[in-house]
Amino acid sequence: MAEPAFHRYETREALAEALAAGVAAVLAGAIATEGEARLAVSGGSTPKLFFEKLSGAEIDWHEVTVTLVDERWVPEENARSNAAMLRRHLLTGRAAAAHFVPFYEPSDMPEEVLDTLNDRFHRIGRNFDAVILGMGNDGHTASWFPHAPGLAGCLDPNTDDAVAIVHPLDQDEARVTLTFPMIADARFLAIHIEGEEKLKTLEAARAAGAVEAMPVRAVFGAARPGPLDVFWAP
Ligand SMILES: O=C(O)[C@H](O)[C@@H](O)[C@H](O)[C@H](O)COP(=O)(O)O
Numbered sequence: 019m020a021e022p023a024f025h026r027y028e029t030r031e032a033l034a035e036a037l038a039a040g041v042a043a044v045l046a047g048a049i050a051t052e053g054e055a056r057l058a059v060s061g062g063s064t065p066k067l068f069f070e071k072l073s074g075a076e077i078d079w080h081e082v083t084v085t086l087v088d089e090r091w092v093p094e095e096n097a098r099s100n101a102a103m104l105r106r107h108l109l110t111g112r113a114a115a116a117h118f119v120p121f122y123e124p125s126d127m128p129e130e131v132l133d134t135l136n137d138r139f140h141r142i143g144r145n146f147d148a149v150i151l152g153m154g155n156d157g158h159t160a161s162w163f164p165h166a167p168g169l170a171g172c173l174d175p176n177t178d179d180a181v182a183i184v185h186p187l188d189q190d191e192a193r194v195t196l197t198f199p200m201i202a203d204a205r206f207l208a209i210h211i212e213g214e215e216k217l218k219t220l221e222a223a224r225a226a227g228a229v230e231a232m233p234v235r236a237v238f239g240a241a242r243p244g245p246l247d248v249f250w251a252p
Pocket residue numbers: 060061062063064065087088089090100151152153154158159160161
């Protein structure tokens with residue numbers, strides 16, 4: 019299990035600036051070499067400042083496909099929607115020109131549209147140029163929640179599925195999430211966490227233990243072409 023590259027910043031502002039610059043450089047490089055770039059980011063509260071810095075990056079955003087690593091199964095009108103948060107904080111300014119691929123479809127159960135979602139996310143094409151993960155204090159990342167129904171389907175390194183459905187034990191709404199191969203194959207893969215509690219959670223996740231208990235462990239154990247980067251600020 020390769021040691022992650024750990025990037026510590028004095029402030030959340032400095033972290034957001036550095037991570038935005040790094041991701042913008044990765045995307046610009048992909049556009050220059052492949053003619054397009056693919057980015058998958060997390061929802062939640064941590065990434066908002068990072069998104070605001072990245073949204074102003076002077077890159078050819080119309081050549082960039084942006085999506086989420088996971089979504090709560092709610093429409094964008096719902097305050098819990100990651101897609102709505104992304105439109106507010108990332109897909110504005112220069113980045114409004116990006117092509118956004120959402121998860122949610124008007125259906126009570128994501129199981130009814132899973133084939134549609136798999137087709138949609140397979141069509142995004144080759145592996146992501148950059149994937150930015152968050153992490154919960156229970157050791158979940160994306161919507162890979164500890165011991166949740168559907169977790170095994172997310173973590174199967176041999177799955178052909180791009181998307182899986184998870185029913186977290188402690189939440190009302192279902193989740194849809196990218197599967198392990200979609201995330202582990204990213205050219206640039208980073209975990210962005212902030213605060214002392216998440217640093218402790220990260221240290222616990224780095225210790226030996228069951229992946230099902232702290233699913234972020236799957237990312238640390240992934241055989242990858244490059245390092246996993248951890249970005250942290252107090
Ligand atoms: O839909 C989500 O909530 C995210 O994708 C999830 O994986 C998030 O990254 C962590 O829960 C951390 O969330 P915070 O940044 O709000 O602590």
